[in-house]
Amino acid sequence: xxxxxxxxxxxxxxxxxxxxxxxxxxxxxxxxxxxxxxxxxxxxxxxxxxxxxxxxxxxxxxxxxxxxxxxxxxxxxxxxxxxxxxxxxxxxxxxxxxxxxxxxxxxxxxxxxxxxxxxxxxxxxxxxxxxxxxxxxx
Numbered sequence: 001x002x003x004x005x006x007x008x009x010x011x012x013x014x015x016x017x018x019x020x021x022x023x024x025x026x027x028x029x030x031x032x033x034x035x036x037x038x039x040x041x042x043x044x045x046x047x048x049x050x051x052x053x054x055x056x057x058x059x060x061x062x063x064x065x066x067x068x069x070x071x072x073x074x075x076x077x078x079x080x081x082x083x084x085x086x087x088x089x090x091x092x093x094x095x096x097x098x099x100x101x102x103x104x105x106x107x108x109x110x111x112x113x114x115x116x117x118x119x120x121x122x123x124x125x126x127x128x129x130x131x132x133x134x135x136x137x138x
Contacts, residue, residue, distance in 0.1 A: 036091050039072050047096060055100055066096050 047068050056062045070084050079087045088095060094102075110116040 036073070036076070036093070039069075040093070043068065043072065044096070048099065055104065062097055069096055 047065060056065055073079060073084075073087045073091060076087070076091075079090055082090065084095075107116070111118050111120075
């Protein structure tokens with residue numbers, strides 16, 4: 001499984017590329033079995049692969065990623081008349097956007113508290129002021 005990287009490091013090309021593949025998976029899963037578990041095991045990892053690095057930030061990309069899950073759970077016969085949020089609640093699953101937010105927050109937590117080493121000098125310049133209002137300033 002590859003990742004397509006554009007010259008501006010936008011995830012749009014990668015998201016556009018995985019769209020047909022995940023749509024094909026979703027169609028076949030819903031055609032032969034209406035199990036949400038099959039979607040969660042086979043399709044969602046393809047959609048979420050590498051999105052921690054190139055998380056979609058434009059409304060178009062966010063909607064393109066979310067539409068894969070939205071289309072699949074709309075095909076479930078018992079939930080067809082409910083809104084997307086209500087379907088997610090009935091299935092006890094999160095939106096892909098919320099899952100990305102959780103992943104980003106977990107990653108930040110691990111970096112701040114030292115579980116994952118990141119050379120912060122490569123990413124940030126410390127403020128020259130002694131007090132910035134944040135207790136984690138060294």
